[in-house]
Amino acid sequence: VEISIINGSPRKNGATGKLLQEIGRSLSVEYGATINYYNLSEMRIDYCKGCEVCYQTGKCCIKTDDFEGIADKIKTSDGVVIGSPTHGSNVSAYLKNFMDRGHFIVEQSLYNKSCFSLVTYEIADGRSVIKLLKKFFRVSGGTVKGSLLVKTAFNQNPLNERQIAKRLNNQVKTYHASIATRKGKSLFEHIFNDVIVVNLIWKRYFKKHPEQYKGIIKSYQDKTIHARLSRLQ
């Protein structure tokens, strides 16, 4: 089992980082998973230019930064864990740019991957960010198998609170079990993603704009990545 963990906090050892490190440790030591761990704040990831060249060619026009390396690792991963602090009722700017650069939604880059959302916050609106992340996962083809919302004071180690450590352990346990047993999407996720997002929205849109989305259609036809989406054309 291979899992990619993405820390969207600007502080690699902040509350979000401490929780993600524990998730990674537990998945690796207790469950034997291979972990790819990324601190977005330590990587060079330029802003998305919004050019949509990737829709036509299947490749981003920015080739000189660290993004494609992470994208390749995500492709081979069974699961993805994304963590973010709440910044102004939203994900961090690092994470938002990562989400844009990955063209995850149009490319269905998380198709059938097991996803885990982690959000920390101090006062209010962490729940909105958890919802944003879950929707991002599901609209990108993923299935949500773990989720942790943690309210914590600034610069405290949330793991010092026994309740939080216990919730984390429980979530990691179910998350790993869902990957090990290859538990797929829930009925709700299947209807939301496969039926509505892919078939009703993208498929129709691609048919109207085949040239503009040439690269994406081709990526769906690549059977090693998107075997079940290859019927799209």
Ligand SMILES: Cc1cc2nc3c(=O)[nH]c(=O)nc-3n(C[C@H](O)[C@H](O)[C@H](O)COP(=O)(O)O)c2cc1C
């Ligand atoms: C720019 C900024 C905006 C923030 N906005 C919110 C917010 O809207 N709601 C909230 O509860 N906490 C907010 N916080 C607090 C952080 O979400 C909280 O301290 C978080 O646990 C920090 O995670 P970290 O230690 O990984 O950086 C904000 C912090 C910063 C720096």
